[in-house]
Amino acid sequence: MAKAAKDGRAWQRMLSGRRLDLLDPSPLDVEIEDIAHGLARVARWNGQTSGAHIFSVAQHSLLVEAIARAKVPRLDHAIRRAILLHDAPEYVVGDMISPFKAVIGDAYKAVEERLLKAIHLRFGLPAKLSADVTALIKAADRGAAYLEATRLAGFSEREAQKFFGAPPELPATTEKDFLHPWTAERAAQRFLKRFQQLIDSP
Numbered sequence: 577m578a579k580a581a582k583d584g585r586a587w588q589r590m591l592s593g594r595r596l597d598l599l600d601p602s603p604l605d606v607e608i609e610d611i612a613h614g615l616a617r618v619a620r621w622n623g624q625t626s627g628a629h630i631f632s633v634a635q636h637s638l639l640v641e642a643i644a645r646a647k648v649p650r651l652d653h654a655i656r657r658a659i660l661l662h663d664a665p666e667y668v669v670g671d672m673i674s675p676f677k678a679v680i681g682d683a684y685k686a687v688e689e690r691l692l693k694a695i696h697l698r699f700g701l702p703a704k705l706s707a708d709v710t711a712l713i714k715a716a717d718r719g720a721a722y723l724e725a726t727r728l729a730g731f732s733e734r735e736a737q738k739f740f741g742a743p744p745e746l747p748a749t750t751e752k753d754f755l756h757p758w759t760a761e762r763a764a765q766r767f768l769k770r771f772q773q774l775i776d777s778p
Contacts, residue, residue: 588668590614596668601691603698608771611695614667616764622671625728627757633666634763636720638770639754643744644716655709657774658701660767662713665691719744727755 587597590610597605615634625631641660645651651659663671665688672684693703705713722740725731737743758766 598668598687598691601694603694606695606698608699608768611661611664611667612764612767612771615664615767616760618666618671620671620724621729624730625724625757626730627728629757629759631724631728631757632760632763633663633671634767635754635758636724637661637663638766639720639723640713640716641770642750642754643719643746644712646744646746646750647716648712653774653777654701655712657699657771658696658705658709659713659716660771660774661692661695661699661701662717664695716744723751723755728757 586599587595589595590605590607591613592607592610594605594607594610596602612634615637616632617630618633619625619630620633620636621631623630637660640662641656644659645656668691669684669687695701696703696705718740722736722743723746725736725740726733726743731739733743
């Protein structure tokens with residue numbers, strides 16, 4: 577495992593008071609309120625979206641969960657929690673666009689994977705998801721990217737289809753709600769509310 581630079585710091589202090597070590601993250605230092613707060617303030621598409629507010633990773637995560645739910649209506653609530661948390665490490669590392677991830681390579685991915693494992697363990701999810709669940713998350717994520725690209729980020733439908741595949745099927749009311757950028761406060765509140773619903777429901 578990589579070591580922090582001499583006299584450096586490899587942890588972040590959260591507003592909850594937790595101190596999360598990026599090199600060896602403990603599930604005990606993960607709080608859902610910190611995740612919601614952070615994701616609601618991280619911009620998708622490097623902020624290059626239309627609207628008065630950023631389109632946050634928190635809002636994107638809710639959109640992905642809605643797309644997965646529309647695709648597989650009887651999903652187990654634990655799986656839905658995993659889908660909602662699929663980008664949760666970004667509350668620490670930010671949302672790096674795919675082209676830059678390709679430049680950086682495996683170092684970024686290793687940090688992200690360690691964080692996601694700690695997050696999963698904190699909330700009673702498997703450290704590693706099944707291939708079927710992973711495929712569902714990736715499909716829903718691509719569907720969300722298509723909608724965000726064409727509705728908010730200036731992509732043509734043809735261009736978006738080339739990169740993200742066909743658009744997902746969603747009720748018009750759901751699409752209208754989730755693709756209008758929210759304030760950071762609203763995004764955090766809705767993320768927390770949905771997470772709690774998925775904890776409380778059987």
